[in-house]
Amino acid sequence: xxxxxxxxxxxxxxxxxxxxxxxxxxxxxxxxxxxxxxxxxxxxxxxxxxxxxxxxxxxxxxxxxxxxxxxxxxxxxxxxxxxxxxxxxxxxxxxxxxxxxxxxxxxxxxxxxxxxxxxxxxxxxxxxxxxxxxxxxxxxxxxxxxxxxxxxxxxxxxxxxxxxxxxxxxxxxxxxxxxxxxxxxxxxxxxxxxxxxxxxxxxxxxxxxxxxxxxxxxxxxxxxxxxxxxxxxxxxxxxxxxxxxxxxxxxxxxxxxxxxxxxxxxxxxxxxxxxxxxxxxxxxxxxxxxxxxxxxxxxxxxxxxxxxxxxxxxxxxxxxxxxxxxxxxxxxxxxxxxxxxxxxxxxxxxxxxxxxxxxxxxxxxxxxxxxxxxxxxxxxxxxxxxxxxxxxxxxxxxxxxxxxxxxxxx
Amino acid sequence: xxxxxxxxxxxxxxxxxxxxxxxxxxxxxxxxxxxxxxxxxxxxxxxxxxxxxxxxxxxxxxxxxxxxxxxxxxxxxxxxxxxxxxxxxxxxxxxxxxxxxxxxxxxxxxxxxxxxxxxxxxxxxxxxxxxxxxxxxxxxxxxxxxxxxxxxxxxxxxxxxxxxxxxxxxxxxxxxxxxxxxxxxxxxxxxxxxxxxxxxxxxxxxxxxxxxxxxxxxxxxxxxxxxxxxxxxxxxxxxxxxxxxxxxxxxxxxxxxxxxxxxxxxxxxxxxxxxxxxxxxxxxxxxxxxxxxxxxxxxxxxxxxxxxxxxxxxxxxxxxxxxxxxxxxxxxxxxxxxxxxxxxxxxxxxxxxxxxxxxxxxxxxxxxxxxxxxxxxxxxxxxxxxxxxxxxxxxxxxxxxxxxxxxxxx
Numbered sequence: 001x002x003x004x005x006x007x008x009x010x011x012x013x014x015x016x017x018x019x020x021x022x023x024x025x026x027x028x029x030x031x032x033x034x035x036x037x038x039x040x041x042x043x044x045x046x047x048x049x050x051x052x053x054x055x056x057x058x059x060x061x062x063x064x065x066x067x068x069x070x071x072x073x074x075x076x077x078x079x080x081x082x083x084x085x086x087x088x089x090x091x092x093x094x095x096x097x098x099x100x101x102x103x104x105x106x107x108x109x110x111x112x113x114x115x116x117x118x119x120x121x122x123x124x125x126x127x128x129x130x131x132x133x134x135x136x137x138x139x140x141x142x143x144x145x146x147x148x149x150x151x152x153x154x155x156x157x158x159x160x161x162x163x164x165x166x167x168x169x170x171x172x173x174x175x176x177x178x179x180x181x182x183x184x185x186x187x188x189x190x191x192x193x194x195x196x197x198x199x200x201x202x203x204x205x206x207x208x209x210x211x212x213x214x215x216x217x218x219x220x221x222x223x224x225x226x227x228x229x230x231x232x233x234x235x236x237x238x239x240x241x242x243x244x245x246x247x248x249x250x251x252x253x254x255x256x257x258x259x260x261x262x263x264x265x266x267x268x269x270x271x272x273x274x275x276x277x278x279x280x281x282x283x284x285x286x287x288x289x290x291x292x293x294x295x296x297x298x299x300x301x302x303x304x305x306x307x308x309x310x311x312x313x314x315x316x317x318x319x320x321x322x323x324x325x326x327x328x329x330x331x332x333x334x335x336x337x338x339x340x341x342x343x344x345x346x347x348x349x350x351x352x353x354x355x356x357x358x359x360x361x362x363x364x365x366x367x368x369x370x371x372x373x374x375x376x377x378x379x380x381x382x383x384x385x386x387x388x389x390x391x392x393x394x395x396x397x398x399x400x401x402x403x404x405x406x407x408x409x410x
Numbered sequence: 411x412x413x414x415x416x417x418x419x420x421x422x423x424x425x426x427x428x429x430x431x432x433x434x435x436x437x438x439x440x441x442x443x444x445x446x447x448x449x450x451x452x453x454x455x456x457x458x459x460x461x462x463x464x465x466x467x468x469x470x471x472x473x474x475x476x477x478x479x480x481x482x483x484x485x486x487x488x489x490x491x492x493x494x495x496x497x498x499x500x501x502x503x504x505x506x507x508x509x510x511x512x513x514x515x516x517x518x519x520x521x522x523x524x525x526x527x528x529x530x531x532x533x534x535x536x537x538x539x540x541x542x543x544x545x546x547x548x549x550x551x552x553x554x555x556x557x558x559x560x561x562x563x564x565x566x567x568x569x570x571x572x573x574x575x576x577x578x579x580x581x582x583x584x585x586x587x588x589x590x591x592x593x594x595x596x597x598x599x600x601x602x603x604x605x606x607x608x609x610x611x612x613x614x615x616x617x618x619x620x621x622x623x624x625x626x627x628x629x630x631x632x633x634x635x636x637x638x639x640x641x642x643x644x645x646x647x648x649x650x651x652x653x654x655x656x657x658x659x660x661x662x663x664x665x666x667x668x669x670x671x672x673x674x675x676x677x678x679x680x681x682x683x684x685x686x687x688x689x690x691x692x693x694x695x696x697x698x699x700x701x702x703x704x705x706x707x708x709x710x711x712x713x714x715x716x717x718x719x720x721x722x723x724x725x726x727x728x729x730x731x732x733x734x735x736x737x738x739x740x741x742x743x744x745x746x747x748x749x750x751x752x753x754x755x756x757x758x759x760x761x762x763x764x765x766x767x768x769x770x771x772x773x774x775x776x777x778x779x780x781x782x783x784x785x786x787x788x789x790x791x792x793x794x795x796x797x798x799x800x801x802x803x804x805x806x807x808x809x810x811x812x813x814x815x816x817x818x819x820x
Contacts, residue, residue, distance in 0.1 A: 107681075113630070180629075188681050278518070339523075349606065
């Protein structure tokens with residue numbers, strides 16, 4: 001349609017690279033020329049012993065997607081994982097998946113909306129759902145014992161179309177457009193192999209994953225998760241988050257298990273609750289975030305402390321009591337949650353908003369599951385509803401030359 | 411529940427302020443103690459001749475809500491506008507609406523999730539929909555001629571529950587939690603007077619509203635709106651955006667009219683389109699954003715230029731041709747759009763994402779309406795769908811001591 005316009009001359013110089021364009025070459029096409037002018041990017045290393053996006057200091061924004069695999073050909077799935085790995089590595093460096101411009105008659109290899117934006121600490125993390133280990137891809141014998149559907153929990157109101165999935169992609173970045181761009185481009189590359197099952201944008205982080213980050217507030221106005229594993233605590237990571245070499249499935253050694261829960265908060269009811277009740281529900285003060293037995297956020301809660309009338313200072317059903325490692329045989333998880341809002345719920349007229357909870361652990365059966373069971377009597381349950389659930393095995397980081405999950409297929 | 415814990419002593423000092431707590435005093439309660447430790451806030455002045463959030467340099471994030479007024483009492487509506495004004499002024503300074511903590515048995519006057527966050531250039535802008543000027547509040551005679559329901563446009567697929575509204579609140583900030591907090595707290599204060607009709611989060615701005623801002627990209631990967639009014643161009647603002655003193659309704663002098671359109675993009679189809687077609691649809695190059703007749707984004711498009719074969723270089727139905735002031739009798743609007751995503755559309759399995767378009771003009775009948783009519787044959791229409799629509803009269807800025815829209819009620 002736009003024959004004869006003057007950019008042709010400019011583009012001719014790129015033809016050498018672009019002439020090879022095609023499925024594979026799309027991953028290695030020329031970079032966007034405007035990229036050079038972008039500010040020095042904050043880049044998180046993509047390859048390593050563990051996948052980035054788990055112990056990485058929590059970025060501010062999240063784009064999370066779950067996919068159904070629609071092909072039944074193992075080779076197609078492997079091919080996609082290879083292409084995804086190469087694309088993810090490029091995007092985390094702040095580069096497009098491939099040529100944004102290409103030549104006039106070619107389809108761009110990158111959708112372009114992140115052109116000119118910095119890498120923004122983008123991490124892209126992949127997980128494999130239990131469904132991947134059925135008889136479609138010859139993986140039935142490779143399912144780790146730890147990867148099983150989560151049990152039902154008291155009060156679950158899960159919505160199947162926004163739960164589960166064969167694959168998940170967690171994209172975290174300090175720029176939401178960078179995170180969105182990552183998921184969108186992987187989705188696009190999956191055409192014919194995967195179909196996006198559900199997607200969630202997280203507009204603000206609710207977790208700190210290093211000791212240097214401030215604990216952010218959730219939409220109930222409270223700090224939460226103060227006692228969880230920090231990504232800079234190697235000992236806790238090894239004990240609670242990374243799968244060890246003693247796993248039943250060697251391909252998962254160095255990996256971790258991701259549990260996602262979309263937790264809707266009844267913020268209108270919460271907002272009408274008295275401050276004393278709110279603080280009793282959490283077991284923390286609101287502004288400082290201190291346990292009710294302390295003065296500062298990081299003061300250790302004294303779960304045994306009694307008030308003058310003999311009642312516990314931190315109430316029996318307070319959230320921090322029931323979620324505490326001390327109430328769960330020492331269990332700790334690494335939390336990486338984000339606040340979400342999906343607008344007004346047409347059924348209730350209330351804001352559909354809450355917490356998209358993500359946690360990582362070396363085994364959900366000794367991580368999320370017992371903690372969530374213990375939270376069955378959580379005073380907070382009056383104000384929250386679990387709407388979606390997912391569990392995924394995140395393989396170890398890809399070594400140089402490897403693709404995501406290669407050890408599963410070899 | 412949490413009787414006897416040690417914060418009581420700390421709080422006693424605040425009792426003098428808090429004792430007066432109640433509907434009105436909720437606006438003047440004590441500030442959060444942790445606020446003092448927040449970084450120096452980027453504060454946009456709330457009061458002035460015009461409302462902030464129109465000519466203000468576009469912030470990165472948006473929370474937008476429309477409300478139905480559920481009371482029929484004029485006094486209740488005025489009371490709410492007074493309380494909203496005081497609350498909005500405080501929040502734009504980075505302060506809570508009122509006490510986050512209060513005392514044990516009181517309901518917090520602020521929901522708390524922005525405690526410790528900077529003002530982040532928050533602006534809160536109010537608009538009045540046509541429905542407010544029915545016979546409920548004695549305002550039937552005060553409706554400006556320019557405030558009328560928008561006509562139907564070719565290709566509209568509007569969804570009534572997410573369109574229209576008696577009032578709107580546009581909250582823009584560089585921190586999404588700050589913008590969300592603003593809308594949520596105003597919504598909460600409206601309990602019994604207003605009900606939220608619809609809400610939209612915008613995760614990234616797609617407009618630059620000053621010459622110093624870079625034009626961001628929309629989710630089609632293109633720069634758009636390059637030729638629109640800049641907020642630092644006083645002449646354009648006076649000519650195209652601010653309502654003049656010659657208005658039929660004096661209370662609107664210094665105000666502006668807001669049009670909102672939720673525009674879903676068929677990004678999957680778009681992403682399969684050839685680059686030559688994409689560029690022909692916009693009339694711009696993708697990476698640089700230059701008109702097809704130029705080299706740089708801000709080069710003036712040559713709408714008359716013809717290729718060797720006699721066809722126009724900027725095609726007849728290209729977006730920039732049809733949206734150009736030159737094709738619309740010199741009409742210019744001030745755009746303030748944001749990208750959105752609402753996850754996977756369960757009907758199509760595609761990403762529900764696009765542009766939440768907002769524009770301001772001195773009269774929709776000479777601003778948005780003729781431009782949108784002209785866009786009836788826009789080549790872009792193959793890829794977009796208008797899902798929601800709103801039109802609101804934004805009164806002038808509140809002077810010292812005034813509440814939002816006071817001149818409408820006096």
